[in-house]
Amino acid sequence: MLDRNESGLRFVKMHGAGNDFVVIDSRGKGGPMMTAALAQAIGDRHRGVGYDQLAELHGGGTPGLKLDFWNSDGSRAGACGNATRCVADLVMVETGADAVVLKTARGALQAVRDDQGRVSVNMGQPLLDWQQVPLSGDVDLTALPLDGAPLAVGMGNPHCVFPVADAEAVDLLTLGPRYENDPLFPEKTNVEFISLIAPDHLRMRVWERGTGVTLACGSGACAAAVAAHRRGLTGRRVVIDVDGGQLVADWREDGVWLTGPVAYVFEGRLTPAMMALA
Numbered sequence: 001m002l003d004r005n006e007s008g009l010r011f012v013k014m015h016g017a018g019n020d021f022v023v024i025d026s027r028g029k030g031g032p033m034m035t036a037a038l039a040q041a042i043g044d045r046h047r048g049v050g051y052d053q054l055a056e057l058h059g060g061g062t063p064g065l066k067l068d069f070w071n072s073d074g075s076r077a078g079a080c081g082n083a084t085r086c087v088a089d090l091v092m093v094e095t096g097a098d099a100v101v102l103k104t105a106r107g108a109l110q111a112v113r114d115d116q117g118r119v120s121v122n123m124g125q126p127l128l129d130w131q132q133v134p135l136s137g138d139v140d141l142t143a144l145p146l147d148g149a150p151l152a153v154g155m156g157n158p159h160c161v162f163p164v165a166d167a168e169a170v171d172l173l174t175l176g177p178r179y180e181n182d183p184l185f186p187e188k189t190n191v192e193f194i195s196l197i198a199p200d201h202l203r204m205r206v207w208e209r210g211t212g213v214t215l216a217c218g219s220g221a222c223a224a225a226v227a228a229h230r231r232g233l234t235g236r237r238v239v240i241d242v243d244g245g246q247l248v249a250d251w252r253e254d255g256v257w258l259t260g261p262v263a264y265v266f267e268g269r270l271t272p273a274m275m276a277l278a
């Protein structure tokens with residue numbers, strides 16, 4: 001066990017509506033250090049720390065703060081709305097600012113804190129062309145023998161959203177991995193099942209690519225709002241009930257804004273033995 005004088009890689013455990021993250025701070029250390037093997041080891045809920053996504057913060061100064069995302073199976077993710085909100089809060093607490101810009105593979109994302117302590121991030125405009133989602137071809141998903149006539153939405157990562165009568169009744173453990181790995185999605189996909197509560201209110205259950213069932217998914221909430229609006233089910237702003245709480249997605253002229261809670265769980269240090277797995 002590490003004592004207080006031993007060095008080790010510091011991390012913070014956070015969550016946003018139950019979507020949980022390990023945040024590694026690599027600022028001022030000459031660039032990111034994460035590898036697929038180490039990300040997978042830290043993500044192991046029995047032998048590591050456990051998380052849905054790992055977020056590594058690096059860069060700073062004039063080029064700006066950068067954020068990379070890893071799934072618990074060691075794969076990379078181009079976007080993670082809830083981790084972006086959590087890390088934005090961490091930086092805002094540190095600097096005393098009420099807004100921050102974080103550079104991600106999705107682009108430079110602007111985040112702000114509201115007077116209830118919730119953090120919002122502009123996740124950008126949805127990507128709706130098949131090449132951008134991406135899909136394996138110019139196919140109409142509604143014509144496919146996939147239950148529920150889904151919509152494909154890119155938010156910097158792929159999402160397949162199924163509007164269904166009752167999201168509670170969906171067998172997520174069977175259907176999630178089936179569609180995640182469908183050849184229609186060359187980079188695999190996140191899978192969301194949504195049902196309508198009211199024209200401004202959805203229920204969503206999610207299977208995340210590279211992770212499995214999670215209690216919430218921010219980019220998934222954005223994709224769900226876009227899909228529901230395109231289907232004529234909702235307006236542009238929706239409250240979304242997820243297993244871990246509530247998120248709000250608002251498709252505005254400048255992009256889809258995702259709002260929700262952030263929480264700090266604990267801080268720790270990874271042991272040298274764990275680091276040796278990098």
Ligand SMILES: N[C@@H](CCC[C@H](N)C(=O)O)C(=O)O
Nearest residue numbers: 077080081082157217218219
């Ligand atoms: N939980 C996330 C999405 C994480 C990435 C996803 N599993 C992927 O591989 O694209 C969110 O809050 O957006």
